[in-house]
Amino acid sequence: MNAISSDLRTQAGAAVKINNVSKTYETRGKDDVHALDKVDIDIAPGSFVAVVGPSGCGKSTLLSLMAGLIPLSTGEILIDGQAIRKPHPKVGVVFQTDLMLYWRNVIDNVLLPVEIKHQDRARYKETAAALLEQVGLKGFENKMPSELSGGMRQRVAICRALIQEPGLLLMDEPFGALDALTREQMIMDLQAMWGRVRNTVLFITHGIDEAVFLADRVLVMSPRPGRIDLDLTIDLPRPRQWTGIHENKGFQHYVRQIRETFEAKGVLVEH
Amino acid sequence: MAKRSAWRESLVETLAAPVMAIAIIVIWQVSVPLLGLSEFVLPTPSLIAKRLVTDFHLLATNSVYTAFEVVAGFGLGVFIGIPLALAIFYWRPFERAMYPMLVALQTIPKIALAPLLVLYLGYGWGPKIALAFLISFFPIVISTVVGLQSLDKGLVNLVRSMGSNEWQTFFKIRLPAALPSVFGGFKVAISLAVIGAIIGEYVAAEKGLGYLQLQANARFDTALNFATVVVISVLGVALYFILSLIESRFVFQRELAK
Ligand SMILES: Nc1ncnc2c1ncn2[C@@H]1O[C@H](COP(=O)(O)OP(=O)(O)O)[C@@H](O)[C@H]1O
Numbered sequence: 101m102n103a104i105s106s107d108l109r110t111q112a113g114a115a116v117k118i119n120n121v122s123k124t125y126e127t128r129g130k131d132d133v134h135a136l137d138k139v140d141i142d143i144a145p146g147s148f149v150a151v152v153g154p155s156g157c158g159k160s161t162l163l164s165l166m167a168g169l170i171p172l173s174t175g176e177i178l179i180d181g182q183a184i185r186k187p188h189p190k191v192g193v194v195f196q197t198d199l200m201l202y203w204r205n206v207i208d209n210v211l212l213p214v215e216i217k218h219q220d221r222a223r224y225k226e227t228a229a230a231l232l233e234q235v236g237l238k239g240f241e242n243k244m245p246s247e248l249s250g251g252m253r254q255r256v257a258i259c260r261a262l263i264q265e266p267g268l269l270l271m272d273e274p275f276g277a278l279d280a281l282t283r284e285q286m287i288m289d290l291q292a293m294w295g296r297v298r299n300t301v302l303f304i305t306h307g308i309d310e311a312v313f314l315a316d317r318v319l320v321m322s323p324r325p326g327r328i329d330l331d332l333t334i335d336l337p338r339p340r341q342w343t344g345i346h347e348n349k350g351f352q353h354y355v356r357q358i359r360e361t362f363e364a365k366g367v368l369v370e371h
Numbered sequence: 372m373a374k375r376s377a378w379r380e381s382l383v384e385t386l387a388a389p390v391m392a393i394a395i396i397v398i399w400q401v402s403v404p405l406l407g408l409s410e411f412v413l414p415t416p417s418l419i420a421k422r423l424v425t426d427f428h429l430l431a432t433n434s435v436y437t438a439f440e441v442v443a444g445f446g447l448g449v450f451i452g453i454p455l456a457l458a459i460f461y462w463r464p465f466e467r468a469m470y471p472m473l474v475a476l477q478t479i480p481k482i483a484l485a486p487l488l489v490l491y492l493g494y495g496w497g498p499k500i501a502l503a504f505l506i507s508f509f510p511i512v513i514s515t516v517v518g519l520q521s522l523d524k525g526l527v528n529l530v531r532s533m534g535s536n537e538w539q540t541f542f543k544i545r546l547p548a549a550l551p552s553v554f555g556g557f558k559v560a561i562s563l564a565v566i567g568a569i570i571g572e573y574v575a576a577e578k579g580l581g582y583l584q585l586q587a588n589a590r591f592d593t594a595l596n597f598a599t600v601v602v603i604s605v606l607g608v609a610l611y612f613i614l615s616l617i618e619s620r621f622v623f624q625r626e627l628a629k
């Protein structure tokens with residue numbers, strides 16, 4: 101257990117460079133959708149970057165491009181200096197829905213990436229059990245996803261993304277489908293987990309508070325076509341305490357800045 | 372108290388069907404003599420049961436023929452239907468070309484082809500297997516295509532993000548997710564294949580349960596005819612049961628997951 105967590109600690113976060121990236125969806129018979137417009141982001145290894153923006157502004161598009169799932173229209177994305185054209189082995193992804201393979205039990209779901217990369221399952225079984233224990237799922241290894249709550253399934257999905265110690269973890273509104281209380285717990289758990297792992301994280305959300313609480317840096321995107329309107333460094337000491345964070349002056353200051361950016365773009369309108 | 376009535380409720384539920392069946396058989400048994408019906412018109416259940424025992428060998432040998440026709444027709448349906456479904460799923464032009472034709476063919480009552488099949492394939496196994504195949508083929512193709520198409524696109528993106536190639540995506544995601552639907556189609560198909568084989572035997576045959584029924588009719592042996600109906604039903608149920616067994620071993624039902 102201790103050996104495992106110190107193992108995870110030593111893994112290096114990947115460096116990400118996004119240069120002049122645009123994406124236009126060409127749909128047959130319909131108008132093209134200009135989803136992303138000339139985005140530049142430079143992410144330091146081991147930093148936690150949150151992206152907030154209104155629905156449909158191209159957040160998922162950005163994530164799919166970084167995951168190598170869809171082709172770029174212009175520009176380039178470099179992960180540890182390597183241009184992304186197809187999924188990169190050092191990238192793990194957590195999607196908005198837990199996407200459990202419902203015919204597999206928990207541990208076999210977590211080991212899926214290992215199988216797909218034709219690596220030794222036995223070797224990773226211990227890592228999987230340790231990860232599950234860290235998210236409070238010890239003893240659930242052989243349960244089917246249907247026996248778990250939504251929050252537990254999303255925890256399994258996070259373990260699955262972390263099993264091969266990805267240098268870059270991409271998360272697309274991972275708590276969006278959860279109830280408010282579960283979401284709060286997951287926010288705290290994610291901070292604790294990342295505190296041990298310290299890889300590079302790109303975390304997409306539309307929760308301003310969770311973005312500020314979790315991230316070293318918050319990027320605010322404009323409505324479509326998505327651009328980076330604000331690049332905000334969050335200078336709050338870690339570990340951060342979720343309880344009472346909303347009363348914290350520094351936190352309030354960051355939240356206000358993000359809200360003002362949205363208001364300026366007409367994303368948030370007061371009546 | 373509440374526990375006891377719940378227990379009673381579940382007892383009633385499990386016994387409802389057998390009790391109903393026994394009641395019908397008893398009413399049948401007593402009403403035949405009461406109504407003065409001759410055994411050529413309506414034999415009693417006990418007489419049918421007796422014939423099942425005395426004519427066991429005759430029924431068994433003919434069952435083997437029919438069972439072979441059913442399994443061969445169904446097997447052919449699987450071996451041609453599954454690759455066809457895969458081609459339809461993976462190759463869009465093929466889907467465009469094939470799907471309308473399949474649906475059009477499905478509007479032909481396969482039974483109506485039986486005399487033609489005899490004309491082309493003779494009096495042996497051929498037309499029965501062909502009919503069992505034709506009638507079971509469509510549900511196999513459709514349920515497989517539907518099963519493959521109903522997959523959550525998110526799952527495909529998930530495994531692609533892990534570096535999965537299409538081969539792996541198929542075996543790790545597409546196939547397991549499609550299996551419940553595929554087996555649903557198999558179960559419909561096997562029941563239909565029994566009908567196909569029996570109809571084939573009605574048209575022209577020298578063996579099989581359908582043939583046995585025609586023979587019984589010719590000899591006014593209504594009890595044997597009924598006994599054969601019982602055996603045909605048992606054959607259908609047995610084949611269905613075997614498929615269910617395979618299914619419960621290899622297929623995880625989504626409904627259980629909800
Ligand atoms: N495959 C696609 N084809 C065409 N348009 C798409 C596709 N995926 C997303 N879009 C469009 O691109 C825009 C950005 O989508 P998305 O990246 O999902 O936004 P977000 O995740 O920020 O809500 C939306 O207008 C959406 O409708």
Ligand SMILES: [Mg+2]
Nearest residue numbers: 159160161272
């Ligand atoms: Mg999205």
